[in-house]
Structure formats: structure tokens, C-alpha cells
Amino acid sequence: MNTEYGRLLEAVRTKNPLIHHITNYVTVNDCANITLAIGASPVMADDINESADITRISSALVINMGTLNERTIDSMLASGKAANAARIPVVFDPVGVGASVLRNQTVARILDEIKISVLRGNISEIKQIAGMQSTTKGVDASQNDLISTGDAAAIAKKLSADLECVVAITGAVDIIASGEMAVCIENGHPMLSGITGTGCMCSSLIGSFCGAAPDSLFEAAATALLTMGIAGEIAFENAGDKGNGSFRTALHDAVSRMDVDTLIGRAKIHEA
Amino acid sequence: MNTEYGRLLEAVRTKNPLIHHITNYVTVNDCANITLAIGASPVMADDINESADITRISSALVINMGTLNERTIDSMLASGKAANAARIPVVFDPVGVGASVLRNQTVARILDEIKISVLRGNISEIKQIAGMQSTTKGVDASQNDLISTGDAAAIAKKLSADLECVVAITGAVDIIASGEMAVCIENGHPMLSGITGTGCMCSSLIGSFCGAAPDSLFEAAATALLTMGIAGEIAFENAGDKGNGSFRTALHDAVSRMDVDTLIGRAKIHEA
């Protein structure tokens, strides 16, 4: 199985897929740089007069709700429909759902009008979308929502079946589910939650791998989260206790230097 | 007195307050990362359809005019009023006031319609708001506006009394005034003015400390500026003459690694 992840890493580097992002202005630079670091090409375009055009020349679309605004909701929907029509994978990152009515309504519209390929969120966001009791802490997961890996996997499996898409929950342990199949990833480092944008960058990496392997969405999501988790470990090994700035730099370094042997050799992934 | 700053540092790390920013797209990533580095949580949301909702779940609001636009002015006002109604501290950073009629009018509206907790600006911005002759140099302080610490403290005290809020002037020497009380901080390093966003990050740190200690706004502002000044010194000690990129990384490192002993031991703060 793990050789499949290596194959996907080679695929993204060989194919250099163009990844269209409609995303937030907080972490957009990190998303662009991590997309380049893994071997894909980012393009960010959110005006309604071009967003669908840009989607059509791309290999995947990433919709990220981080700094949602009225102007870009229409662009998200137009691009999502264009992607669906052209069978381009759509990654959806419902940042901060639960924190406002606007975010809840937008998620409902997007899930209603667009066929999502991979949904990625933290546990608070995924519980909210699954219709369960959840606590919001802005755009970060609430401590109150932390549950066992088994419980999280059950939620992810059910939501995956309901939405007919791959569901990824990122956190200390990552879960990826596609219908009855689920894996968990135990790579990573606590410092990943100390810098902004690691969730968004996970979504960009998922988009990058989906763009390179649109017929292997589950494996694409797993390879993306393995990459980020292992890169987090390597970043801490290299930056040590220097602090958040050095860790961030080292994280970008580690993603850009990721190779097949490291990815396969360090992967802590198993059925959930 | 200095032990109070240590207490506030512990408070922000324990309470992990949510800090709502309506801010500019130039330095927003730095603001998010510095908020995390000090131990708070950032949330950026500027759409009029959710901004007040997001403010209400937050512990402080930071309004920053860096890339002002018509769409977000209404959100600033709506969030400011929501914060006032819920007794949530409001930090106001009037970036570039004096550079355009739009900025001047917006500052007038915000000060008229919202009760500000802490106003932070550079000397050019504060002089402009105080109705004094000032020179604009875009978003940076003009050399022409530099005055003695005593004169700056007098301006800050008067403006603080007029606006009934804490006033902070940042520069080579920082001033914080609340009515007749004023302190100056002599920590810092010239390289802080060589990278973008250090002023904005000061406002984010003030918001973080205000969110953790809403009944100690003056001390919160002082702790924030001490943190940035001392972190600037440590950053230069660690990055040396490597250049602006390394200094910036080291600055984020130093804020994230700040501890009570360092903060108290290195503080150069006295009455102004």
C-alpha cells in the first residue's frame, strides 16, 4: 500500500498540475508556496468574471472558506460547477463552519450545489457538518470536541457515505475515510498547530495530489496528510526549540525536500 | 509593577483568548502568526454578514485600516458596536491616517461611533488624530514628525483624556498613556522598522493581552509593546547581520519563546 503514496509523490512532481484556489487572504501565501514545494503550480483567482475560466484550465480546485465574503461565494459556486462539469476534483475546506450563520449557510449551499471530491476539516468543523453538537473556537478546533480516533473514524465514515466524498479530519491523529474504508495517520508534531495555515496547507496539498491522480482521491488525500505530518516531524528535528518562525521555515523546507523513501519509510498509517 | 507584565503573559497563555481581526491583506499572516506565538488564537473575518457574529464569540477586536476599503468599513463599524455592547475590548490601528481623505473620514467615523479601548499608531498617525500638523509618508512615520519622548508623552496623555482610551505611540521609544499616567519603553531594535507589519503585530499583541486581561488595558498595552521590543532585541542577537528575512523569522521565534523571566528581566520601562 505505502508504495502507492510514493507513486503519487512522483506523479505530482512529474505532472506539475495547476491547482486553482479560491481561498482566504490570511494563509494564501503559505498555500501558494506549499503547492509549489510539493511540485504543483498554484493559481489564485476569485473574481466571478474569470473564476470558472480559471478552473477549466486547472487540474484541481480548492475551495477554502477562511475569509469568506459575499463576493467570493458566487465564485466558489461557479468554479465548483465548472469543475464538476469538467470532472476536475474539488477539495472543500469549510474553515470556521459553526462560527457564524453565514458560514453555515455557505457550507449548506456548497454541499447542495457542488459535488465535492474531498472534504477536509478539523474535528469541530466536521462534527458541525455532520449535524452533531460541536463547539466553535473561531477557525481552530475546540478542545471540547476532541474525541477518540475510533469515534472520529466512525463520524468520517458516515459523513463520507452521506456526502459521497472522501472525508479527512486533521488533528493530532488524522483520519481519512471513503465509505466503509478509513485510515488514520499518526505522523505530525504539536508545533503544527502553533502556526497559522497548516490546515489550509493540508487542503492545498490534497488538491495538488488530487490534481495529479484524479482517479485515486482517497490515496491522494492520504499522501497529502502523510506529507504534512512527516514534514512537521522533520521540521521540528531541524528547527528544534528555536521557535515558531524557524519551525515554519523548516516546514516549507521539508515539504519541498520530501522524497519517496522518506515518505514511505516514516509513514505511520493504518486502518482505522 | 513589572511582575504585572509577567502575570499578563501567563494569562494570555492560559486563557488562549480568541482575537477577532478586521485587518489588511499585507500583514495579516504576520498578525495571525504573532497572535498564535503569544498564546492567543486569531480569527480574521470581515464580511458584513458575519463580522459582528464573530466579534461576539471573541475576547477582543482589532480594527486595522492598512488596506482600507468601502466593503470593510461597514464591518469595522458593525463589529465595533457589537464589541462595545458586549464589553469586549477594541484595539484600533489607524494605519496611514493623513494619507488620504478616505482614511481621515474613516478614523473620524470610527472614533465617533465606537468606544475604543486602545488606540495604537506611529507618531505621524497620532499627531494627525490629535489635530496637529503632521507629515504623511504613506503608512510609515515621517522623519519630520519625530519629537522628544516628553513631547510625545504629552500628546499621548492629552489624546488619551480626550478619547477616554489608552493611547500607544510606537517608535524607537514607545509611549503608553492613560489619562495622566504614561510610561515609555526603551526596548526594541532599529531592524523592526525594516520589515513590514511590526506596527500591525504590535496591535495584534495588544489585542491578545487585552483579550486575556480586559480589566487591565494599560498594562495589557505595555506588556504587548515590551514583548515586541524585547523580541526585537533577541531577534537581532540571534539573526545578527544576516538580513531582513532572518530577522523576521527570529522575531517570530522570540515572541513564541518569550517567558516571564525574560520579559521582566529585560524590560526597560519607566514613567514618562
Next chain:
Amino acid sequence: MNTEYGRLLEAVRTKNPLIHHITNYVTVNDCANITLAIGASPVMADDINESADITRISSALVINMGTLNERTIDSMLASGKAANAARIPVVFDPVGVGASVLRNQTVARILDEIKISVLRGNISEIKQIAGMQSTTKGVDASQNDLISTGDAAAIAKKLSADLECVVAITGAVDIIASGEMAVCIENGHPMLSGITGTGCMCSSLIGSFCGAAPDSLFEAAATALLTMGIAGEIAFENAGDKGNGSFRTALHDAVSRMDVDTLIGRAKIHEA
């Protein structure tokens, strides 16, 4: 000739010109930091209610189409006209032209209504504007469009004559043309294309040098591209194979530490 580049580097550091950017939210932070690193001051303002006012107090205007949207197109036109009226240099970066009808139409409007001082793009963008067959790969140059330095210089010369402005094509070899005169620069490093924003930062540097030397636009563009190319080489020497994050930090370091001797001593520039 090379001493002229040294003179311009000294000029930007002495004059500290204010450079107004209407630019994208992906790389705007890098643009602000690189503008500071070279010795100029950035100001970003894109609201139609102030953009022309901000241009009038600035020494150069940089228009960058990276995340084009309807709201800012009007601001670009208003600021461009204000710059023309006040004889302030205008640098135009037609990011992603060819990728959408909106971008093509906007470039046509800007070139029709505004007198551009320096046009800078990658080979795909410049071929598109020159009315030649080109392939779009989002915002990056397409491999299909790569041509010989001689052919690129011929295109740049012709376009420069047609548009009556300096034309700069950046890539593995940079070309700068003004009418019949053209130079090529062979400084640089392949890792410059592995991080986002190096093209945008080139435009910001061109703006910075144009702001310091508005009567030497050709030399200003050349000095900017020499600075970026040489800084890329130094960044790789210092960061080595650590990866993209370290390279980016080292790039900002190298621009901020650039001195006249390094600039002149390492310049690989000759007639094209």
C-alpha cells in the same frame, strides 16, 4: 555602465521613495518586504476612494494583476491616470494574461488608457501581449513558450517600440528592452521559480528603482533584475539544499544586504 547600477542602488537607499502598489493578496507581503529590503517604502491601497490620492503622494506606482477583481480594476485605471498626470512612473505586471478573458480585456484597457513606464512579465505573458501564439499555465510561464534569448530580445524590442515603454521579460535569462536597445542578464538561480512571488517582487524592485530614478527607467529596470538575480545566487549559496523555506528567507536577506560592490562585481549583463 555597471557603475550606473551602483548609483541607482545608492539612490534608492538615500531617497527612500514611497512606492504605491495595487497588487494581489497572494504575494503582497513579499512585495512589501522586498520594497523595504531594497530601501524604499511600500504603501498598498486599492480602494477607488483613495487610490489616486495615494498615487499622488508616491514616487512610483506598481500595478499587478495577480488576483484581479472588478473592484480594483477601476482603482488601477484611476491610479494609472493620476500617475500619468503627475509624471510618476508606472510599472505594469500583467500576471496571468492569457489565462482568462477578464485578464486579456483588462490588459487591453490598461495599455489603452495608461502610459506605462515599464512592462514586466514572463515569456508567456509577453508573447500574449505581443499578439503571438502562447500557452497559458495560470500565472507561471509555460515550458512551451520558452525561446532563445535572441528571439526573446527581438520580441521585447518590438513590443517596447509599439508600446513606447521599457519591456522586461524575466526568466532563466532576463531581457530588458527600450526601443532598439536591449540587454540580457544571466544572473539568477532555478530555485527562484520554486517560491511564489519572485516575479511580483521583481516588479516591486523595478518600481522602487524607478521611484528613485524616474529619468533612468531602463537602468532602473536593469538594476532591479540584477538585484533579484544576484540575490537569488547568494540565497542559494547561503541556504544550500535546505529547501524552499530557507531559500526564501535567504533571498530577503540578500536583497536587504545588497551593496554596490556585490551588485557591480557579480553582474552578468550584456547587450542582447
